[in-house]
Amino acid sequence: MKAEGNLLKMATQHPERVDYYLNIGNDQVYVNDLIGHPLTLTWEHQINCIRCGRKTSKSFFQGYCYPCFLKAPETAPCIVHPEQCQAQEGIARDMEWSRTHCLIDHYVYLAVSSGLKVGVTRHTQIPTRWIDQGAHKAIKLARTPNRHLAGLIEVDLKQHLADKTNWQQMLKGQVKREVDLKEEKARASQLLSSDLRQYLVDEDAVTTITYPLDQHPAKVKSLSFDKEDEYSGRLAGVKGQYLIFEDGRVFNVRKHNGYLAGISSA
Template identity: 45%
Template sequence: MIYQGVLTKMQTEFLEPIQYYLVFENDFIHMNQLLNKPIEMKLVGHQCLSCGLDRPIYRQGFCKTCFFDKPVAGDWIMRPELSTAHLGKEDRDLEYEKKVQLQPHIVYLANSSNVKVGVTRKSQVPTRWIDQGAHEAIEIVEVPNRYLAGITEVALKDYVADKTNWRNMLKNDVTDENLLEWRQNLKQHIPEEAKDYFIENNSETHLHFPVVQYPLKPKSLNLEKQISYAGNLVGIKGQYLIFEDQTVFNVRANEGLVIELNV
C-alpha cells in the first residue's frame, strides 16, 4: 500500500512497549505493525509546517522565512532561559508566547545515552522523554513558567550533560543510573528562584521501545541526498526508525519533507 504525506514527528502512546504512529493528512499509520517488514520511502517534495508552501526546509520543519519570522521558531524554544512573556515582553508574538511560556514546565533528568538535564512543558511528559529515546527519567522541579525552567537548566548544565549521543542511544549502549541520587545531588545547584519548586517525592519513569534489533554502527539516512530508500524495519526508538542494514532515519529531523511511503 502506498501513502503520501508531509513528515511530522511520530505521535506516541506510553504503553508497553511505546506505540508509534505516523500521521499524514489523510492517513494514520501504526508503525509498530510494520516491524520486521520491508518499507520504502521516497522524497517527492517539501511543505513548510508553517506557511504550507513547497519551499526548501531550513530548520525544524520550517522554510527559512518562517523560521526567522514565526513565533513557533523563536530562540526561546531551544533556549528557554530567553523567555520573556512573564515580563510582558514580546519576542515575535506576545499572545502566542504567553500561551506557551506561562504554563507549568518541568526540569527533568533523562537517561538515553547518558544522564542529561532537559526542559519540557508539563503537558509533554512523558512524550518528551519518548522522543529522546530515554529508557528512564525523573522530574526535578515543576515551575509555573518557561523562564524559571530555563534558568534552572542552565544552572544544572555545569554539573550534568544537556545533550544526548544519538548513536549510543540507538545502539542501546546505556547504563542504568539511580536518578533519585542524581536529583538529590543536583538539588543544591538549583537557582534560588526555583528552589521552592523542587519535587521531593516521586519515582523514576521507565520506558520500553519496540526494537527487535539494535544497530552496531548506525548510519543516518539523508533523503535529501539519496531521494529513496528501502529496507526492513527492525525497531523504533526516540524519533528514529531503525532498519536491518543499520540505516536509521530521524523522522523529527526531517519534518516538512513530503514523502511517499510504500508498505
C-alpha cells in the first residue's frame, strides 16, 4: 500500500469496533487493515489550506491558512466557545453557513474519554464527535435549537465538570471506566440552572465505543511533521484521531489536516 496527498482527518464508521479511513489526497485508506504492519509516514514540506487550497507555511486551527483563519465561518470564535455564537441574532461571519451549522439542533453530552467531561456538538456529529475524542462511552444530556443555547448549558455545567480530554491519559487507556453516565446525567440535570432545564432530553441510551487498539501504550510521545519529516514504525492501533505505534509514538491525523504527506506499508 502506498498513498500520497494532502491529509484530512480520518473518516469513521461505528459498528462494534470503529472502522477508520485515512483521507489522503484522492485516496481513502482503510486503516484497520494496517494494524500490526510497519508503516512509513513522510511529509513533503508543504501544507495546503483545507478550505481554499493555497499553500501556507503554517497551519492555523488544524488546517487553515491565516486569511481563512481570520474570516472563515469554520474558524469563528464560537467553534471553540459555542456560548459566544450570535447567529441566533443574525450576527455571524457567514450567515448562510451559520444557518446550516449554528441554527440547527445541537446536543450537550457527557462523555468519558479520560475522565468525565461535558461537550457540545451539532446533532449531525453524533457519534463522530465522540469517536474523534476517543470516548469510551457517552450520553445525550440536552438538545437545543441552536449553538448558543447549547453553549450556555455547557458553561453552566463547567462549574462542576471538565470540558477537556486529557489526550495522554486517553491514549494510555487511563480511563475512569466506573463512571455511571445515567447517574452523572441525573446529577448534572439537578445542577443545571432552572431556566435551561427545559432542554434536557429523556433519552437515556449510553453509547459505548470500542477502538481497534488491543494494547494501550504505557508511554506516549507525539509525532509531528513540524519536527520530523519521516517516521517508520509498526502500527499498534487507532483511537480518537490518533495513529498509535508500538514504540509509543502517536500521530494526531487531525492536527495534520492539509499536510502533503505520503504513507506506505511494507
